[in-house]
Amino acid sequence: MADDLELRFERTVQSEARIEPRDWMPDGYRKTLIRQIAQHAHSEIIGMQPEGNWISRAPSLRRKAILLAKVQDEAGHGLYLYSATETLGADREDLTTKLIEGRQKYSSIFNYPTLTFADVGVIGWLVDGAAICNQVPLCRTSYGPYARAMIRICKEESFHQRQGYELLMTMMRGTQQQRDMVQDSVNRWWWPALMMFGPPDAESTNTEQSMAWRIKRDTNDELRQKFVNMSVPQAEALGVTFPDPELKWNEERGEYDFGQPDWDEFWQVVKGGGVCNEQRIAHRRKAHEDGAWVREAAAAHAAKHARKEGAA
Amino acid sequence: MSTSWPLWEVFVRGKRGLNHVHVGSLHAPDAEMALRNARDVYTRRNEGVSIWVVPATEITASSPDEKDPFFAPAGDKVYRHPTFYAIPEDVPHL
Numbered sequence: 001m002a003d004d005l006e007l008r009f010e011r012t013v014q015s016e017a018r019i020e021p022r023d024w025m026p027d028g029y030r031k032t033l034i035r036q037i038a039q040h041a042h043s044e045i046i047g048m049q050p051e052g053n054w055i056s057r058a059p060s061l062r063r064k065a066i067l068l069a070k071v072q073d074e075a076g077h078g079l080y081l082y083s084a085t086e087t088l089g090a091d092r093e094d095l096t097t098k099l100i101e102g103r104q105k106y107s108s109i110f111n112y113p114t115l116t117f118a119d120v121g122v123i124g125w126l127v128d129g130a131a132i133c134n135q136v137p138l139c140r141t142s143y144g145p146y147a148r149a150m151i152r153i154c155k156e157e158s159f160h161q162r163q164g165y166e167l168l169m170t171m172m173r174g175t176q177q178q179r180d181m182v183q184d185s186v187n188r189w190w191w192p193a194l195m196m197f198g199p200p201d202a203e204s205t206n207t208e209q210s211m212a213w214r215i216k217r218d219t220n221d222e223l224r225q226k227f228v229n230m231s232v233p234q235a236e237a238l239g240v241t242f243p244d245p246e247l248k249w250n251e252e253r254g255e256y257d258f259g260q261p262d263w264d265e266f267w268q269v270v271k272g273g274g275v276c277n278e279q280r281i282a283h284r285r286k287a288h289e290d291g292a293w294v295r296e297a298a299a300a301h302a303a304k305h306a307r308k309e310g311a312a
Numbered sequence: 313m314s315t316s317w318p319l320w321e322v323f324v325r326g327k328r329g330l331n332h333v334h335v336g337s338l339h340a341p342d343a344e345m346a347l348r349n350a351r352d353v354y355t356r357r358n359e360g361v362s363i364w365v366v367p368a369t370e371i372t373a374s375s376p377d378e379k380d381p382f383f384a385p386a387g388d389k390v391y392r393h394p395t396f397y398a399i400p401e402d403v404p405h406l
Contacts, residue, residue: 018329020362066391073392144329162397165406169399230405237403 013214018144021087029213032206033143034090035104036215041081042099042106046280048074050114051123059117066163067120073156080149087145100285108266109192111274118171118178118185124164126186126193126231132157133227134197137217146215165234172239179239186235187243191261197224199263228256319368320346322353324360332364340365 005024012019019025048071055071058064082092098104109127114120135157138150171178198204198220210216218226228247235242246259269277317339323332335354340346346365355363374382390396399406 012328017327020325020328022362062391065389069389069392147329148331158394159392159396162394162399162406163391165399165403166397233404234406237400 013142016140016214018147019142020144028209029215030088032210032213032215033146034085034088036210037081037085037088037146038090038095038098039105039107041078041085041095042104043110044074044078044081045099046106046110046284049280049283050110050112050276051120053114054117054120057117058120063120063167070124070160070163073160077153077156080152081146084143084145084149096288100281100288102272102281105270106280107196108269108274109196110280111269111276112188112192113275115188116181116185118168118181119189121164121167121171121182122185122189124160124162125168125234126164126189127196128157128160128164129231129234130193130196130227132161133223133230137223140214140217142214165238168238168240182238183240186240190242190244191265194224194227194258194261195263195266197221197227199266200260203263225255228258232256317341320350320365321368321371322346322350323364323366324350324354325362326360328361332362335359337368343367 006026009019009023009025009029012023019029051067051074052071055064055067058067082095085095086092095104099106114123132154135150135154139147139154141147141150168182171182201207201219201221204220207216207219211219232242232247244259246257248257250257268274272278318341319337320340320343321337322335324335325332338346338349338353340349343365347363350363350365354360386392
């Protein structure tokens with residue numbers, strides 16, 4: 001019986017069909033998905049902070065409206081993803097608790113500080129660009145609700161990347177000081193952006209099983225290479241360079257060769273040692289605790305109306 | 313008191329990977345019968361692989377009369393669309 005279920009699950013996945021919430025699925029598949037989608041959702045929510053940092057200081061009303069819309073999108077993306085975890089039996093309150101107690105992770109990129117307004121542009125261009133590289137294949141992930149959430153998210157990310165690149169083009173047409181600011185920002189974000197694809201394939205413990213279940217569609221190194229190939233001509237058009245002496249076109253491979261990020265730094269940030277880890281979680285915890293009265297008031301209001309309707 | 317059966321809204325998933333989509337409604341005495349009737353009314357030609365039925369009274373909808381003001385906040389935010397940003401033709405993959 002159990003074998004039949006497992007066989008049907010395997011066949012569905014192998015035939016490129018989607019697994020839907022009420023289908024039987026192996027416990028490991030469910031657990032892996034909850035962990036991955038929750039981590040993804042947490043990243044969207046924590047990701048509001050580095051850019052939110054610049055909303056009040058955006059240089060024009062136009063830039064402020066754009067940045068607000070972008071940060072608002074990140075909140076929406078978090079909600080799409082949390083609701084996908086709920087189709088797997090996860091509890092949203094429980095996920096929030098795990099995030100603010102440091103028991104579940106989010107993308108390490110958000111533990112780096114946003115020092116100048118150029119960072120808003122570079123995050124849109126490179127960080128959201130890397131996220132798009134990661135997310136486009138996830139539109140074909142084997143779990144239906146996750147795939148559908150990714151389709152909506154990818155559509156919206158396109159605005160994020162283009163506003164970033166346009167912002168940087170504007171700064172590059174400005175003063176030398178502004179151009180220097182863009183280059184400095186690119187220098188700081190390039191390596192963390194490459195780290196967003198995760199550790200090298202040889203060290204990635206979850207990749208093999210996730211690929212077999214078709215949760216993951218490409219390996220970390222494949223996606224990283226693709227991102228480098230796409231970014232180099234964009235950097236040339238913008239007039240900036242990447243801080244990698246090993247970066248050069250390889251005629252034979254038809255791809256760019258590039259250096260490895262500092263993986264010791266990567267693991268240090270993952271384990272909590274980044275510049276902003278404590279600040280990000282403390283802020284999220286405070287927002288959650290400060291919002292308690294809103295949740296309580298909304299529940300009291302709904303209960304009062306339910307009583308009134310019951311009496312009527 | 314009316315003795316007519318309650319109204320149910322019917323949502324059908326065409327195939328794995330797609331959302332359930334609203335296809336119509338029907339009357340039935342309970343959820344079980346609503347599902348069976350929905351199968352017979354809306355999926356006679358293999359239109360779906362999954363059906364949801366929801367009591368029509370349980371759906372809260374925005375009023376059609378309020379359409380304009382209700383959705384107005386999104387109306388003037390053209391900067392939410394990627395086409396708002398002019399990127400030169402020769403910059404690839406953006």
